[in-house]
Amino acid sequence: MPSMIPGLERPAPVPNELTKPFWDACNEQRLVLQNCTACNRLHYPPAQKCSQCGAADKFIWKAVQGKGHIDVYFVIRDSRIRGFRSAQPINFAVITLDEDPGINFLSNLPGTPPGKVPVGAAVELMFEQTSSGQMVPEWRAI
Numbered sequence: 001m002p003s004m005i006p007g008l009e010r011p012a013p014v015p016n017e018l019t020k021p022f023w024d025a026c027n028e029q030r031l032v033l034q035n036c037t038a039c040n041r042l043h044y045p046p047a048q049k050c051s052q053c054g055a056a057d058k059f060i061w062k063a064v065q066g067k068g069h070i071d072v073y074f075v076i077r078d079s080r081i082r083g084f085r086s087a088q089p090i091n092f093a094v095i096t097l098d099e100d101p102g103i104n105f106l107s108n109l110p111g112t113p114p115g116k117v118p119v120g121a122a123v124e125l126m127f128e129q130t131s132s133g134q135m136v137p138e139w140r141a142i
């Protein structure tokens with residue numbers, strides 16, 4: 001699946017023991033977050049213990065729809081990160097999940113021209129493939 005952003009070579013995440021369920025779900029085009037069953041709080045990025053109640057063994061992976069809104073954004077024009085250089089300028093938007101406004105993701109907003117980001121607009125979840133074949137979550141304005 002070619003990236004929707006010309007020139008972008010997305011960094012391939014390297015799953016570890018903690019993050020593997022998250023990345024495995026992405027490969028099935030599902031977004032799952034840790035949910036603490038002690039205090040019913042979602043977590044991202046994956047954590048060893050709940051940041052709200054401190055429970056270390058109460059996490060279950062919960063599927064979320066991934067709908068959200070664009071909170072704020074910036075445009076990268078001079079990154080030295082290989083993979084981004086040939087795609088610059090490129091959007092980096094902070095996405096706030098509707099299902100839990102305390103959860104944020106970064107998105108390059110495929111399909112939205114750099115600097116033309118509709119702040120506050122609704123976004124929906126999509127997935128893009130990295131060089132390793134690992135799928136990563138992305139968002140697009142709707």
Ligand SMILES: [Zn+2]
Nearest residue numbers: 036039050053
């Ligand atoms: Zn908790």
